[in-house]
Amino acid sequence: MKSDPLHELRGVLASSKVWLREWIGEGSDVLPRHLPTAPRPSDDELVPDRTTRSIVTAAETLTLEAVRDDLGDCQRCGLCAGRTQIVFGDGNPDAKILFVGEGPGEQEDLRGLPFVGRAGELLTQMIEKGMGLSRSEVYICNIVKCRPPGNRTPLPDEVAACRPFLDAQIQAVKPRVIVTLGRPAASLLLGEEVAITRARGTWREYRGIPLMPTLHPAYVLRKYTAENRRNVWTDLQAALTRAR
Ligand code: SF4
Known part of the structure; x- marks a missing residue:
């Protein structure tokens, strides 16, 4: 962060407004993409199994490397059978903003990185043009780290196995703000079934960390309206301001 954060914030907001005007005015002919939705697992289903419990109770010094090492060649749920590779997460290990999506898609599975397909391209635009940050400044991950077959909804036992x-x-990165992308991620972290179009834009909290639910970029691609784009932009600006 620069020495004059207020000045920097004004600059970001100014450039973001330019981008927003362009974005809202553009329109798009992008094709819809299926966005699976997941039922909220019960509290019992969210209890981590013994093989992963130690991770979430580890000391303050927990690092992403340690988490990745512990994950290993994970076979804790059935999603391991269909994956090309584990998609752990990507970005700054000291990020102030952490994004959480539902799970890897086809491109993510092939490349081993989260949000690199068409929805990922839009997320990158939202981060870079909408927030004035580079993608490498934030951290991006998913609820489940392996691609569900055919992009289906992760099952409750799969979510429970991967959630720790x-x-x-989150414990390792210690973000100032969490942004959930879409209904499943918001529902999981908030512990309740949310209607994302109503929940978005409203500050919540997860383990003491401010949480902003917003729309999944795949949903925005599917319903590429000025209202949806404006809503996402508003949510991300709120997250950016809070993170600073
Ligand atoms: S989804 Fe998570 S728990 Fe399941 S096999 Fe992949 S890494 Fe392991």
Whole structure:
């Protein structure tokens, strides 16, 4: 952060407004992409199993490397059978803003990075043009680290098996703000079934960390309206301001 954060913030907001005007005015002919939705697992299903419990209770010095090492060649749930590789997460280990999505898609599975398909390209635009940050300044991960077959909704036992690693990533990064992308991620972290179009834009909290639910970029691609784009932009600006 520069020495004059207020000045920097004004600059970011000014450039973001330019981008917003362009973005809202553009329109798009992008094709819809299926966005799976998941039922909220019960509290029992969210309890980590013994093989992963140690991660979420580890000391303050927990690092992403340690979390990744503990994950190893994970076979804790059935999603391991269909994956090309584990998609652990990407970005700054000291990020002030941490994004959480649902799970890897086809491109993510092939490349081993989260949000690198069409929805990922939009997320990158939102971060870079909308927030004035580079993608490498934030941290991006998913609830489950392996691609569900055909991009189906992760099953409750799969979510339960992988969740401790998400919690551990959050614990390691210690972000100032969490941004959840879409309904499943918001529902999981908030512990309740949310209607994302109503929940978005409202500050919540996860383990003492401010949490901003917003729309999944795949949803925005599917419903590429000025209202949805404006809503996401508003949510990200709120997250950026809070993180600073
Ligand atoms: S989804 Fe998570 S728990 Fe399941 S195999 Fe992959 S890394 Fe392991």
